[in-house]
């Protein structure tokens with residue numbers, strides 16, 4: 095009996111101990127729980143802060159992207175205006191220098207023609223009235239072949255007239271091309287702009303056949319000097335592509351060709367198509383050709399700006415559109431569409447410098 099009591103006492107003691115342990119661990123558990131809650135709260139706060147800063151970061155990088163694009167556009171515009179004004183200045187300077195002397199030649203040719211005709215008439219009169227000329231004159235007449243001179247002299251004067259008229263046309267085209275005196279939007283003949291640009295590029299087109307199909311176009315309100323720059327960049331690329339094909343081909347029977355077509359589209363737009371039969375553009379880079387600084391040319395030959403500038407002038411300055419189509423090895427076609435009155439279109443003005 096006594097033994098049983100002892101066992102019960104022992105058990106009760108163990109139960110007490112266990113209860114205390116339980117109480118302690120309950121306390122610890124609630125402490126841990128409170129601690130965990132505090133930690134969770136902190137963690138949530140950290141996550142919220144992180145999300146917030148991520149958003150700020152995204153906004154910042156978006157702002158940066160915009161700033162970078164603006165900077166790129168400004169850089170292109172700056173280079174373009176530098177390039178253009180340097181070229182314009184040179185062209186206008188040369189045109190001015192040639193204009194004066196050719197003016198003398200052209201102005202005097204009329205008198206030269208008149209004097210030549212008078213002298214030949216007088217010579218004929220002499221011959222008719224004095225058929226028996228002294229021996230010295232007869233000898234000299236034969237030596238200089240007077241008959242030939244009589245026939246040739248008018249032809250010489252005539253070809254000098256044609257030549258100097260041509261120089262005057264070139265000077266006029268150069269002046270029109272530079273168009274330094276004209277700022278802003280003017281109504282111009284696009285076909286004439288293309289002709290003037292071709293005139294400036296004449297030396298580079300010596301071995302290339304240029305096929306022209308000019309449509310009847312109304313005057314187009316545009317920044318003429320800038321548009322000439324667009325045509326110039328496209329022609330220069332076509333000339334390069336033809337030269338490239340010439341070096342790639344081993345056979346000699348390739349003839350470079352540039353075709354120009356202009357037409358009026360029904361939706362008050364003019365379309366200008368410039369096609370070449372040069373190397374063509376690989377499909378995988380076709381959507382890159384208008385990118386700033388994209389070039390496949392060797393360092394020093396290409397800066398990769400020509401078409402970026404062209405796109406900017408056509409699309410942003412004139413509210414038009416420029417597209418490319420190409421078959422590798424066959425050739426490339428650029429199509430420009432311009433509204434007849436770009437100012438009535440909603441188009442973005444480029445930053446001014």
Ligand SMILES: Nc1ncnc2c1ncn2[C@@H]1O[C@H](COP(=O)(O)OP(=O)(O)OP(=O)(O)O)[C@@H](O)[C@H]1O
Nearest residue numbers: 331335374383389390391396397398399400401426
């Ligand atoms: N008619 C074309 N035929 C073949 N490739 C062309 C033609 N036009 C443009 N390209 C390709 O597009 C690229 C970009 O042309 P873009 O005129 O912008 O620069 P670029 O000619 O290389 O240099 P830049 O014009 O500044 O001197 C060229 O390097 C070339 O690879």
Ligand SMILES: [Mg+2]
Nearest residue numbers: 327331400401
């Ligand atoms: Mg180019």
